Amino acid sequence: MNSQPVHGLPFLPGNTYRDPTKTAYHRSQTLTYKNGYSRPLLPTVGIGGDPIHVNQLSQADLDELANKRPTLTYGQAKQAPPSSFVPAHVAFDKKVLKFEAYFQETVPISQDERCRVRKVSLYYYLEDDSMSVVEPAVENSGIPQGTFIKRQRHPKNDFGDHYHWKDLNVAINVTLYGRTFRLVSCDRLTQDFLESQGIELNSPEEIPTDAFTSLRREPDRTFTTSSDFDKLKQFLTMDKKVLRFFALWDDSDSMFGDARSVIIHYYLVDDTVEIREVHERNDGRDPFPVLMKRQRLPKSLKNLNDTFPRTVLEVSDQEVTEWYSPRDFAVGAHVSILGRTFFLYDCDGYTKEFYRQKLGVSDFKAVDVKKKAEEEVAKEIPPYNGFGLLEDSLQNCLSLVPKPPKKDVIKMLENDHKVLRYALALESMNPEDKGRRFILSYYLSDDTISIFEPQIRNFGIIGGKFLEKSRVPKPGSSIDSPSYYGPADFAIGGVVEVFKHRFVITDADEYVLKYMKAHADIYPSGVIISLEKHLHPEAETPTFQS
Structure with a gap:
C-alpha cells in the first residue's frame, strides 16, 4: 500500500491518502557509468514518476550538513567531530x-x-x-x-x-x-x-x-699488420690453441724408477711447453700434476765457455740459437727435454688436424704402450674342515670380513612355523645305544634339521638336545656342489647319516603325510607311499605319478 501526504498538511494520521489509479511504482536510476567509472546520479522524479517536493542539495551542501551536529537548544550549531585520523x-x-x-x-x-x-x-x-x-x-x-x-x-x-x-x-x-x-x-x-x-x-x-x-659508442679501431712474425697477430690468432701429446717417460734405469705417463702441452700463443704427469690410482706418488711448469724450451745453445755459471744464471735469448717448435714433436719419436727423454705415442684430434693443415703430416699411427695384464692366479678353495655350516666356511675364503649367506626371505615367510617331525632309532654297535629314541624336526622355512632325544627314566643316558638347527649334508657331497637332506629323503625305514651317526626313520607325524600329499608334484611317490602304509595300514595303497 502506498500512502502520500497531502501537500501543506502535517504528516499525521488521517492526512494521507492512496491514489487508486496509480499503477507505476518504479524508482529512478541513481547510478551511471562514464569512461568505465561509476558515479552517483541524483534522481529528478520520485517513485512512479511523481514529482520530488524536497530541495535538491549538492554534494557540497550534503558534506556541510554532515559536519553539523544536531542540537535541540537555541544558539549556534556545534561542529561535528573530525573524521578518524589516518597516519602518513x-x-x-x-x-x-x-x-x-x-x-x-x-x-x-x-x-x-x-x-x-x-x-x-x-x-x-x-x-x-x-x-x-x-x-x-x-x-x-x-x-x-x-x-x-x-x-x-x-x-x-x-x-x-x-x-x-x-x-x-x-x-x-x-x-x-x-x-x-x-x-x-x-x-x-x-x-x-x-x-x-x-x-x-x-x-x-x-x-x-x-x-x-x-x-665508447664508436667502433673499435682495427690494425692490419702484414708481418708474419708479429707477436700480436700470433696472440690474436693462436690464443687458447694448444697441441697435446701423450708421452711416456721411462725412468726404469734409475733407482726406484719406472715408466710414467705424462701429457705434453705445446701452447701456440707463445711457443711454450708444459708437462703434466698422469697419476694412476694407488700409484704411491704425491698428487703433484705439474712435472715441468710452462716455459720456452731451448733446443740448441751457443758454444759457451766452461766458466759460464749455468747453475746461477738463467739462459737468456742471446745464448739460444734455436727454440723448440711444433716441427720437433711427432708421434712415435723421442724428445729430449731438460735431460729427460720422452716417447710420444699419441696425440689428440686437434693436434692431428693442425699438423695436416699447417705441416702436411698425415702419419699419426698410435703406439701401444700399455702394460701387459698380469695373469690372475686362480683362487683355490681349501677343503671343508667340518666346523660350522658349509656356506659360512666358504665366506671366510671369499672375503676378509665374512658376510652372512643370503637367505630366501619369501620361502621363510611362506613356510614359517611349518615343521615336519620324524621318529628315529640310533643304529649303533654299542649295546648301550639300543633302545634310544630320537625326534627329528625338519624346518621348511630354512631347510634345517634339529634332533632331540627325549628323557627316559632310569635309562642311564641323559637326554636333551642332540643336534642344533643346522643343514645336514648327505654323505659324499662336495664343496662345489653340496647336497643336503630334505623331506624327499625321509622315507619310513630309510637311513639318515648325521655327522658319522646313522639313524633309522621309524615313524612320522600325520601332518607330514598331509603336507606331502598337498605337494605331491615335488616329492617322490615312494616316500608318500611308505608314509601312507605306515600311518594307515588298513587303507588301500594309493598310486602316485612320480
Whole structure:
C-alpha cells in the first residue's frame, strides 16, 4: 500500500491518502557509468514518476550538513567531530615518487675528457619524506655503482628545513651534500600525483652526453699488420690453441724408477711447453700434476765457455740459437727435454688436424704402450674342515670380513612355523645305544634339521638336545656342489647319516603325510607311499605319478 501526504498538511494520521489509479511504482536510476567509472546520479522524479517536493542539495551542501551536529537548544550549531585520523605511514605506504636525474663529475687527469655525466634515479618516499639516490649499473664502466645516497631526510637550507615533495619538479636542480643533481623527467605515477596536488610540471629535458660516452659508442679501431712474425697477430690468432701429446717417460734405469705417463702441452700463443704427469690410482706418488711448469724450451745453445755459471744464471735469448717448435714433436719419436727423454705415442684430434693443415703430416699411427695384464692366479678353495655350516666356511675364503649367506626371505615367510617331525632309532654297535629314541624336526622355512632325544627314566643316558638347527649334508657331497637332506629323503625305514651317526626313520607325524600329499608334484611317490602304509595300514595303497 502506498500512502502520500497531502501537500501543506502535517504528516499525521488521517492526512494521507492512496491514489487508486496509480499503477507505476518504479524508482529512478541513481547510478551511471562514464569512461568505465561509476558515479552517483541524483534522481529528478520520485517513485512512479511523481514529482520530488524536497530541495535538491549538492554534494557540497550534503558534506556541510554532515559536519553539523544536531542540537535541540537555541544558539549556534556545534561542529561535528573530525573524521578518524589516518597516519602518513598508512596513507602513503609504498608510494614513491621517482625522478630521472644526472650530475657532472670532474675528471682532472685525462686527455680525453674534462667532465663525465653520470645518470641517477632519485626516489622520494611519501610515508616519511625521505629520499635516496641510486645509480644504475653500466657494463664495463669501471665505477662502483648502485646506491649513491642512502635513504634519509635531506636538508634544503641552512635553517634545518628538509626537502618536501612540494619542492620537487622537473627541470630543477636539487643539491644533496654539496652535489647538484639536475631533475630531467619523472614517471607517470609521479606526474599524476603532483598534478593532483596542483603542481604544474615543467617540460622534461634530455640528459647531455659527455666525450667519454661518445667515444665508447664508436667502433673499435682495427690494425692490419702484414708481418708474419708479429707477436700480436700470433696472440690474436693462436690464443687458447694448444697441441697435446701423450708421452711416456721411462725412468726404469734409475733407482726406484719406472715408466710414467705424462701429457705434453705445446701452447701456440707463445711457443711454450708444459708437462703434466698422469697419476694412476694407488700409484704411491704425491698428487703433484705439474712435472715441468710452462716455459720456452731451448733446443740448441751457443758454444759457451766452461766458466759460464749455468747453475746461477738463467739462459737468456742471446745464448739460444734455436727454440723448440711444433716441427720437433711427432708421434712415435723421442724428445729430449731438460735431460729427460720422452716417447710420444699419441696425440689428440686437434693436434692431428693442425699438423695436416699447417705441416702436411698425415702419419699419426698410435703406439701401444700399455702394460701387459698380469695373469690372475686362480683362487683355490681349501677343503671343508667340518666346523660350522658349509656356506659360512666358504665366506671366510671369499672375503676378509665374512658376510652372512643370503637367505630366501619369501620361502621363510611362506613356510614359517611349518615343521615336519620324524621318529628315529640310533643304529649303533654299542649295546648301550639300543633302545634310544630320537625326534627329528625338519624346518621348511630354512631347510634345517634339529634332533632331540627325549628323557627316559632310569635309562642311564641323559637326554636333551642332540643336534642344533643346522643343514645336514648327505654323505659324499662336495664343496662345489653340496647336497643336503630334505623331506624327499625321509622315507619310513630309510637311513639318515648325521655327522658319522646313522639313524633309522621309524615313524612320522600325520601332518607330514598331509603336507606331502598337498605337494605331491615335488616329492617322490615312494616316500608318500611308505608314509601312507605306515600311518594307515588298513587303507588301500594309493598310486602316485612320480
